[in-house]
Amino acid sequence: MLARRLGFLGLLAPAGLLLAALFLFPLANMAALSVRTRFPGAFTYTLEHYAKFVTEPYFLQVTQTTFTLAVVVTILTIVLGYPVAYYFVRSRSRLKHVIFLLVISPLLVSIVVRTIGWTIVLGNEGLVNNLLRALGATREPLPLMNNFWSVTVGMVHVLLPFMILSIASVLGKIDPALEESAAVLGANPAWTFWRVTLPLSVQGIAAGSILVFCLTIGAYITPWWLGRGKVLLFSTTIYDQMLAIIDWPFGSAAAMLLVAATMVVVTVYFTLLRHVGPR
Amino acid sequence: MTVDVRLAAVTKRFGAVTAVDAVSLDVPQGEVLALLGPSGCGKTTTLRIVAGFEAPDDGTVEIRGRVVNDVPTYRRNLGMVFQQYALFPHMSVFDNVAFGLRMRGVPRGDVPRLVEEAMALVRLTGLSERFPSQLSGGQQQRVALARAIVTKPAVLLLDEPLGALDKKLREQMQVEIRALQRQVGITTIFVTHDQEEALTLADRIAVMEHGRVIQVGTPTEIYERPRSRFVSDFIGVSNILEGKVVSGDAAALVIELPSGSRVSATPVAGPATGDRIEVAVRPEKIRLSDTADGSVNVLAGTLANVVYLGAVTYSYIQTADTRLVVMEQNRAPRPASAPSPIGRTVHACWDVASTLVLSSRP
Numbered sequence: 001m002l003a004r005r006l007g008f009l010g011l012l013a014p015a016g017l018l019l020a021a022l023f024l025f026p027l028a029n030m031a032a033l034s035v036r037t038r039f040p041g042a043f044t045y046t047l048e049h050y051a052k053f054v055t056e057p058y059f060l061q062v063t064q065t066t067f068t069l070a071v072v073v074t075i076l077t078i079v080l081g082y083p084v085a086y087y088f089v090r091s092r093s094r095l096k097h098v099i100f101l102l103v104i105s106p107l108l109v110s111i112v113v114r115t116i117g118w119t120i121v122l123g124n125e126g127l128v129n130n131l132l133r134a135l136g137a138t139r140e141p142l143p144l145m146n147n148f149w150s151v152t153v154g155m156v157h158v159l160l161p162f163m164i165l166s167i168a169s170v171l172g173k174i175d176p177a178l179e180e181s182a183a184v185l186g187a188n189p190a191w192t193f194w195r196v197t198l199p200l201s202v203q204g205i206a207a208g209s210i211l212v213f214c215l216t217i218g219a220y221i222t223p224w225w226l227g228r229g230k231v232l233l234f235s236t237t238i239y240d241q242m243l244a245i246i247d248w249p250f251g252s253a254a255a256m257l258l259v260a261a262t263m264v265v266v267t268v269y270f271t272l273l274r275h276v277g278p279r
Numbered sequence: 280m281t282v283d284v285r286l287a288a289v290t291k292r293f294g295a296v297t298a299v300d301a302v303s304l305d306v307p308q309g310e311v312l313a314l315l316g317p318s319g320c321g322k323t324t325t326l327r328i329v330a331g332f333e334a335p336d337d338g339t340v341e342i343r344g345r346v347v348n349d350v351p352t353y354r355r356n357l358g359m360v361f362q363q364y365a366l367f368p369h370m371s372v373f374d375n376v377a378f379g380l381r382m383r384g385v386p387r388g389d390v391p392r393l394v395e396e397a398m399a400l401v402r403l404t405g406l407s408e409r410f411p412s413q414l415s416g417g418q419q420q421r422v423a424l425a426r427a428i429v430t431k432p433a434v435l436l437l438d439e440p441l442g443a444l445d446k447k448l449r450e451q452m453q454v455e456i457r458a459l460q461r462q463v464g465i466t467t468i469f470v471t472h473d474q475e476e477a478l479t480l481a482d483r484i485a486v487m488e489h490g491r492v493i494q495v496g497t498p499t500e501i502y503e504r505p506r507s508r509f510v511s512d513f514i515g516v517s518n519i520l521e522g523k524v525v526s527g528d529a530a531a532l533v534i535e536l537p538s539g540s541r542v543s544a545t546p547v548a549g550p551a552t553g554d555r556i557e558v559a560v561r562p563e564k565i566r567l568s569d570t571a572d573g574s575v576n577v578l579a580g581t582l583a584n585v586v587y588l589g590a591v592t593y594s595y596i597q598t599a600d601t602r603l604v605v606m607e608q609n610r611a612p613r614p615a616s617a618p619s620p621i622g623r624t625v626h627a628c629w630d631v632a633s634t635l636v637l638s639s640r641p
Contacts, residue, residue: 186382
């Protein structure tokens with residue numbers, strides 16, 4: 001019994017050690033940093049950084065933007081991704097494999113190329129603006145870059161595959177006979193979706209949402225590039241505090257709050273979801 | 280008699296494969312029709328066409344006199360039990376059974392009573408709050424049945440409904456489904472590859488092979504008068520004898536086997552003197568005797584093997600032409616040990632009426 005248990009622990013050991021060394025240790029370190037008055041140098045313990053973060057309107061604004069962005073990106077990836085996942089799972093077409101490649105293509109392209117690509121599309125001299133001007137729809141270029149929505153577009157683009165694959169993996173396990181069964185019982189396609197397919201795929205939406213939500217909150221390069229300092233997010237703020245202002249304790253406190261806030265949101269989300277879906 | 284389901288020359292192709300080939304069937308009201316055949320014979324596709332899951336390439340499907348080719352499944356007023364039951368895993372037993380009532384807009388107040396009635400019909404009460412995963416296979420089967428009949432559909436479709444159950448339970452459910460169907464009087468089409476299930480449950484059996492219906496008839500007709508070698512082999516076991524017609528007068532059809540032995544059959548239209556034909560003899564129609572017992576049909580041979588199965592004994596007789604299998608009921612008490620009969624000369628005897636003439640073309 002003990003040997004068996006040790007055997008299982010053995011399986012966890014490599015990943016566990018890696019996590020401990022590269023994740024838990026730095027996190028603990030950061031937690032310790034966040035309650036120091038200063039770093040480096042002589043210090044006493046304090047909670048002033050946390051107090052500063054939660055009282056200054058600037059940081060509250062950053063928090064609000066970050067979570068709004070994460071929610072909007074999550075919702076958009078669900079709405080855009082679900083039909084694709086459904087097609088991907090149910091289609092018997094040979095086109096399916098091409099679609100799959102297209103779906104994961106954002107992950108195959110380097111983040112720099114991807115974001116510059118969006119600059120080319122959305123910039124003042126970009127594809128969209130040139131097209132609009134050529135059509136005479138507008139004389140001045142529309143400000144498509146460096147705002148909340150350009151960041152949203154970039155994030156949705158890169159995170160959509162995570163949502164599609166999460167939903168598809170769950171949809172794929174639903175027996176098509178369940179949908180046929182609903183049809184025989186008199187449910188039209190809309191009701192079948194609402195009463196059968198959707199509830200049974202909630203777990204996939206949940207998994208995808210957690211991935212997309214957390215990855216959006218932690219994203220740094222895409223918001224920075226497509227927002228150019230106009231869209232102030234948690235991650236960019238932490239970066240600025242630590243590497244531009246060189247206030248490590250405050251940056252650490254902000255990072256700890258981000259982790260805490262994310263965990264709260266994720267927990268609440270999971271609790272809500274437990275009441276739907278299959279048992 | 281009203282016809283509830285009518286298939287007229289229904290054809291379905293998947294690429295180069297013709298899964299269902301010009302199938303025409305009438306199912307009168309209240310009848311249980313079995314679609315019986317080996318896997319890949321098109322029986323499931325035929326059922327799926329009736330359900331509306333597949334659209335026929337040719338032909339028409341009528342339900343209660345209305346052509347439903349362009350009517351979607353959810354407007355066909357059907358009930359169906361799937362092979363793996365397809366119960367909704369996220370709904371309680373009650374909600375599963377109530378689903379069809381709700382979709383059909385049955386007044387909210389009537390739902391509990393109707394669900395209750397259907398559950399009573401399948402003899403399953405007190406499990407309404409359970410979820411499908413908490414039920415045994417037999418209970419899931421009953422819920423699936425209740426769900427299918429609660430809406431009083433025009434037609435009940437069963438897709439290998441008992442395939443997932445073990446043998447004992449399957450036999451019990453066969454009897455119960457039959458009783459339930461009689462009680463409700465619902466027109467039923469079911470698909471099976473199990474000949475016993477077809478014989479037990481069906482009023483009529485349609486035997487399918489390569490997408491075609493090759494014989495339709497009552498269980499007795501199908502078993503006692505198979506028209507082709509395929510049907511006689513697929514339903515029950517048959518001894519097939521091949522030979523040449525030597526005389527086909529009104530009294531008897533006489534067939535000469537390659538060895539020169541002759542067997543007689545009741546005359547049928549078709550075979551003429553000189554034709555090569557096949558006849559079949561069921562194992563249980565043959566009597567074994569030490570001497571020719573005066574029957575018209577007698578083939579002598581050596582006993583090659585004996586298989587004792589408790590209720591019956593199978594004997595394998597090597598004759599000059601073929602190896603015959605004979606089934607005898609162990610009616611008389613048997614001594615616990617007896618000298619091995621293998622190698623003995625025996626005579627296989629049967630009546631003229633038991634020789635089944637098979638059509639030369641399947």
